[in-house]
Amino acid sequence: MKKQVFLFFLIIGAGLTACSYHLQVTGSKQNVDDSGKSSVEMDSLIAPYRREMMKEFGQVIGEAETDLVTGRPNSTLGFWLCDKLIQHAKDSSFFRNEPVVAFINIGGLRADLPKGKITVGDIYKVMPFDNRMVFLKLSLDKIPEMEAYLKEKGGEPIGGFKLEKGKLVFPDNLAKEKNYFWVVTSDFLANGGDNMFFFNKPLQRFDTNTLFRDFIIEAVKKEQKIVFYPEERINW
Template identity: 30%
Template structure:
């Protein structure tokens, strides 16, 4: 069945709309789309280079500053349940955060996917640290129940190991076992102070154990700044970064 609208009614509805649409001084009459491939064949624009070159030189001079030195390559490649880079990253975050909150029991400051670049053997520059941690992630301490810690341990075991410090455990058949936190056997009836990032706390990778904490404390410390400070302080002591795998997470 068809419904017909009287012409007078249609004019009454469309009239104001047509009048409004005609009130503009501009009308789109044609639209074209063109793609420009950016390849090696595209020649550099010298005028653009001259514009940004002074800023690039200044930035390079800052980013190429040497913060310290490492005795070995700090790589993200996993061996068992840990990586040299993950161990360094977590140890640095925990050491710097404990200056503000010495009650911290352990940390998982990042997931393996959050470690973006290896750190080289030899000189470590500011640029190296920015490449490793390009994000503005903040460190936060959460006091959570032992049952929530168990959930985090289950996640670490289920994913084959994650960057941690202050924590030792075995992964047996995909489950956490022989867990030691801050030098003591894990007790699910206790509350623990856990250091992590705002990204993980927000539910990254389905982690939900920080959603309802007993308490929380924002340290006003970015992870990148913690890494920079840790490297500088090691250098100031006349030492080099010398992180080695220590079996903090193993597979049985």
């Protein structure tokens, strides 16, 4: 898929080059002829790559039976992704009996997934960044900072706990018993991106090579028919 991304930018760049030639039509007749020839040659050069890219990006991998949208304070797309991240963690023996939550940012989701068929290209629109999945072990002392952040931002996608009347509430006592919890997030946010400084100095950190975008693609392929109804996971 990285090859496809490269081809995408190659095609875009080639298109811009062709356009630059085309803009020379105000010059001499010779310039006009060269412009047309160069443009045709460029189109001929990139045509096979364009076809390959469109075939890959146009592949249907699933279907959304409800609208998956971004937004604050509650995001169906963000909540669905957070739940998938937690499920992925819980499928491993290491996290099976651990308190796990997900915390990402709405700014990292650049498009909605409206009701209908979902293609690989749609996921690239949602997640155009090469962010990777990270697991952070945090003490409960971080909770007040996270609550303040959510209030300041007006909400962000979360999973594994809820914000009720401004307080983060876990579904069970596991985090309280262990005095810590794990957060699934992106490397960008884990490094303090978007001012998420509460991720600084975790008790433990596991970095993975899994791209968020690839994870979403595989999650859609696995689920096939996605149904996620709006819910008030965050309220003040």
